[in-house]
Structures are given as structure tokens and as C-alpha cells.
Amino acid sequence: MKLVTSVCRRVVLMELPLSRLQENLPAPAPLKFRELGPAEGPLYRALRPRQDAAFQRRLERGDRCFAVSREDRVVATGWVATKRAPVPYLGAELVLGPEECFLYDGYTTPELRRTGAYRTRILLTLSGYQERGFQRALCVVATENRISLASARSLGFEVIGLYGWWRGPGRRRWDRSRDGKALLELVPTP
């Protein structure tokens, strides 16, 4: 699979109109929901030790980090971008509209997967954006990441298009809309 994805990568773009957000759930005890700011770097790094530099860099570009913790240990995290959405897998960014937020790099600690941490994190994160007037949430998922696709679909996200990156001769990026839906512009990472 690695050989294939080094020359050809594809991601689906998924959307969730926030008017269709499923009923807000309080974090089921013992899960607690919180935002991680600059002072919480050590909590984040305890879960994602290989992302030491990314935590600070993402906060500096204005992205926000939301987490679910259990007994003071962060067990699931994810990021939200506005204006520009990083898609490093394609070496590019999506240009977002003013009422759109973009979820990326969601992660739940392996031993607590399938216990509702992702669901709790996303629903509580998005209800906050909905309250602030945001209309739509978006995310991209690599086509081979079946678990992420199932997780996003379980919350009501639907595929609206496909973006691809071909690194062989004639290197290029391409996109394809589903059902005539408007796609977001994909631009190379500056």
C-alpha cells in the first residue's frame, strides 16, 4: 500500500451541514471535554509524542485543539482550522468559506477506541462552532482509511467529492465532484 500511496493519493471531501448536527451529548462520565491551549502542550504530547513541534505551530496559525480526557489523561484529540485547511497528505490546503470549519488529525488512544471518545469530541466541538454561527463542517479522509470513513459517516458526514495527487510522470493534482456539489479550491501549501 505504501508504494502505491507514494505515487498516487486520493482523499474524499466530506461535509456536515451544522443544521443537521446530531443532538448534543454531554461527555459520558468519565470522559471530559476541553480545549487545549498553549499551556497544555505536555498533555497533548503525552498522547501524541511524535507531534511535539506540530502542537505549537498549529496553535500559532490559529487552529484550535479539542480533547477528551479521562481521569486527567488526554485520550483523544483533534484539530479545527478555519480560512485555510491543511491537507499535508496532498501537499496542499483547501480554501474555506467564512462560515466553514475543517476538522483534521483526529486521534483516539488505541486502548480506548470504540468507546465513544471521537463521537463525544466531534459533537461537542461542532456544537460550539454552530453556536458561533458556522454553517458547515468539512473534513478529508484518505480513501483507504476505512475506519475514519465509517467514523465520519456515523456522525452524518457525507462525501461530496474526491481530490487526487499523482506523483508519476506529468505530476498533477485533480478533483472530482459528487452529485454536482461545489468543491473547495485546493492550492499548494505555501
Ligand SMILES: CC(C)(COP(=O)(O)OP(=O)(O)OC[C@H]1O[C@@H](n2cnc3c(N)ncnc32)[C@H](O)[C@@H]1OP(=O)(O)O)[C@@H](O)C(=O)NCCC(=O)NCCS
Ligand atoms: C478514527 C478514530 C479517531 C475513531 O475514534 P474512536 O474514539 O474509536 O471512535 P468512536 O468510539 O467515537 O466511534 C464512533 C463511531 O464511529 C464508527 N467506528 C469507529 N471505529 C470503527 C471501526 N473500527 N470499525 C467500524 N466503525 C467504526 C462507529 O460507527 C462508531 O459508533 P459505534 O461504536 O456506536 O458503532 C480512531 O479509530 C483513530 O484514532 N484512528 C487512527 C487515527 C486516524 O485514522 N485518524 C483519522 C484521520 S482522518
